Amino acid sequence: MSLEEGRQIVGEQDQQAIVREFTYLLEKSKQLFNGIRDLPQFGQKQWQGYFARTFDVFTRLWRFQQQNRQTLDACFGLKRWQIGEIASKIGQLYYQYYMRTCETGYLQEAFSFYQAVRSRSYYANVLKEDRADLMVKKLRYYARFIVVCLLLPKLDVIVDLIKEMSKYVEEYVKKYESADKDDWKLVLQEVSSFLEANSLVTVVDVNSMPVAVTHRLDTSNQPTATAAGDSPTKRKSLILGEAFIVGNTTEQVKFSELTLDMFRMLQALERKPTQGCIDENSLDKNSANEDDSPVNVRNPHKFLLYKPTLLQLVNFISNGVKELHNQSVVLLYLSASGVEAQKANYEDGPYCHGGVSVKDFKHDDFTKKPPQLKETHCFYPGDLLPFTRRPMMLIVESGASQAFSSMPRLFGQPLICLLAPRNFPSTFQDTSRTGGLLTLFLYSPLIALCYVCGIADIRFSLWEQCQKHVKKTLLHVRNLILHSKEIDHSYIKFMDDMFLSELIVRFVFFMWVMRNHAGFKGPDFQPRCVPLLPEDDVISNSSVQSLMLELTLKLDVRSLFSL
Known part of the structure; x- marks a missing residue:
């Protein structure tokens, strides 16, 4: 055997080894990826190790195909859509990890891989493969990418993605006439409706072009909670541990099992990201x-x-x-259609005043029940009582929210209920298209104030001025709560956690607007909190009035508020 023949054999063996290693990593990655759906929702120790192994295999696979692309092209027949599928799965992996850890840094990383698929046109030629399943993979990639962009937010990218996806749906429907063609058209309709519904107020630049702004919590310069005659070192600090965000409002705009209210509340419980997008080549599970x-x-x-x-x-x-x-602390957020008590009920108890609907509730079935029976598919205040052994904040966005106003503190733990009004003026009743007002104020007080005042567009410079003023006002409300001698101690205990304290002060902001806005006069239009907040010390405090009126002057809506 000549030297040249020997080198050729060695070269072929090396190539075969590369193909075998790639095939092994590819199959292993598929196996681990498919196993994610079977992981338990609970028990971090049970799923975190699995994610770590999955990240490790995908890291090796991604780097291996980069380093051996030429050999894999020649000997494996590696196609661009296969590279795109790997990158797309990495994006999905980061998104799934975000959903389990709630750290927004992973959203940024998911975006970087999804964006790489698009910028490098990995799925550009799948139509030529003449395989319907590849087109479906491409469309699913677009739907997932849009969800990530909605959460970041990347509005300019979303607009382009919708245009591109619309084109590909048309191509898919025209070529394959598949049974799921209506489903894909519905996906496009849902995302368009979602974007429209979430654009109640648009922040614009000097050229009247939309500016993307984040509504997550800005954690810079957050003060330390110190009540009058107290200090954080004298009491055990409570922190928000788990949040349950429930969406069951009839016909409310949604996308990918995220209703508009859920989408907003999700972001209200997250801090503003401090990391930029990572490089596509990086896949470090600890980076976030x-x-x-x-x-x-x-x-x-x-x-x-x-x-x-x-x-x-x-x-x-x-x-x-x-x-x-x-x-x-446990936080339970309920955005759901109300279930009123069947008739005037002279009994008192946690199952006597209605509640909110859950899946499978049908109003017609409820009306046929004997009065002494309760609705099976209704979540009553009594269903929550066993969990009040823990400190809890309950937020109810429903017309039947007042059913939860008599929640007893049977176990002596802190319990705060923030409840939406029973009704709204006719202009604001269609929450299926706009979302609930309570949620909107908790999500972004300034957006909500502009909306109820009829402001559809606001200049970015004015937006920044007003945002600073809102932050100043909320900080002042926070200090009033901490130094009030009449306030229930549940509020004081919750003020150590920045998310809980922010929800409380934003609720006070909401109460002030509803009380003083000329279009919301009447008891049915007023929110309620339990325990009650002190009138003189907080809600009607003269300094709060002054700060809020100053804000209405900046927005030129002072005439809408009667004091």
């Missing part, structure tokens, strides 16, 4: 943990429950609560 936030706080873990059954909801809460530390 290396955050230099001034307050070094983690986002609370959240369960997103779209139209759960009653048993599913109770199961999620019980399992989530079971994993909490002693000083953790």
Whole structure:
């Protein structure tokens, strides 16, 4: 055998080894990726190790195909759509990890891989493959990319993605006449409706072009909670441990099992990202943990429950609560259609005044029940009582929210209920298209104030001025709460956690607007909180009045407020 023949044999053996290694990594990655859907929702120790192994295999696979692209092209027949599929799965992996850890840094990383698929046109020629399943993969990639862009937000990218996806859906429908063609048209319709519904107020630049602004919590310069005659060192600090975000409002705009209210509440419980997008070549599962936030706080873990059954909801809460530390607070957010009590009920109790609907509730069935029987598919205040053994904040965005106004503190733990008004003026009643007002104020007080005042566009320079003023006002409300001698101690205990305290002060902002806006006069239009906040010390405090009126002057809407 000649030297040249020997080198050729060695070269072929090396190539075969490369193909074998790539095939092994590819199959292993598919196996691990498919296993993610079977991971338990609860128990971080059970799923975190699995994610670590999956990240490791995908890291090796991604780098291996980069380093051996020429050999894989020649000997494996590696196609661009296959590279795109790997990158897309990495993006999905980061998104799934974000959903479990709630750290927004992973969203940024998911975006970088999804964007690489698009910028490098990995799926550009799948139509030529004449395979319907590849077109479906391409369309699913676009749908997932849009979800990530909605959450970041990347509005300019979303517009382009919708145009591109519309084109590809048309191509798919025209060529394959598949049974799922209406489903893909519905996806496009849902995302367009979602974007329109979430654009109640547009921030624009000097050229009247939309500016993307984030509504996540800015953790810079966050003060430390210190009540009058108290200090954080004298009491055990409570932190928000688990948040359950439930969406079951009839016909409310949604996309990918995220209703508009759920989408907003999700972001209200997250801090503003401090990391930029990572490089596509990086796949470090710990990178999002290396955050230099001034307050070094983690986002609370959240369960997103779209139209759960009653048993599913109770199961999620019980399992989530079971994993909490002693000083953790449970937050339950309910955005759901109301279930009123069947008739005037002279009994008093946690099952006597209605509640909110869960999946499978049908109003017609409820009206046929004997008055003494309760609705099976209704979540009553009584269903929540076992969980009040833990400190809890309850937020109810429903016309039947007042059913939760008499929640007893049977176990002596802090309990705060923030409840939406029973009704709204006719102009604001269609929450299926705009979302709930309480949620909107908790999500972005300034957006909400502009909306109820009829401001559709606001200049970016004015937006920044008003945002600073809103932050100043909320900080002042926070100090009033901490130094009030009449306030229930539940509020004081919750003020140590920046997310809980921000929700409380934004609720006060909401109460002030509803009380003083000329279009919301009447008891049915007023929100309620339990325990009650002190009138003189907080809600009607003269300094709060002055700050709020100053804000209305900046927005030129003072005439809408009667004082």
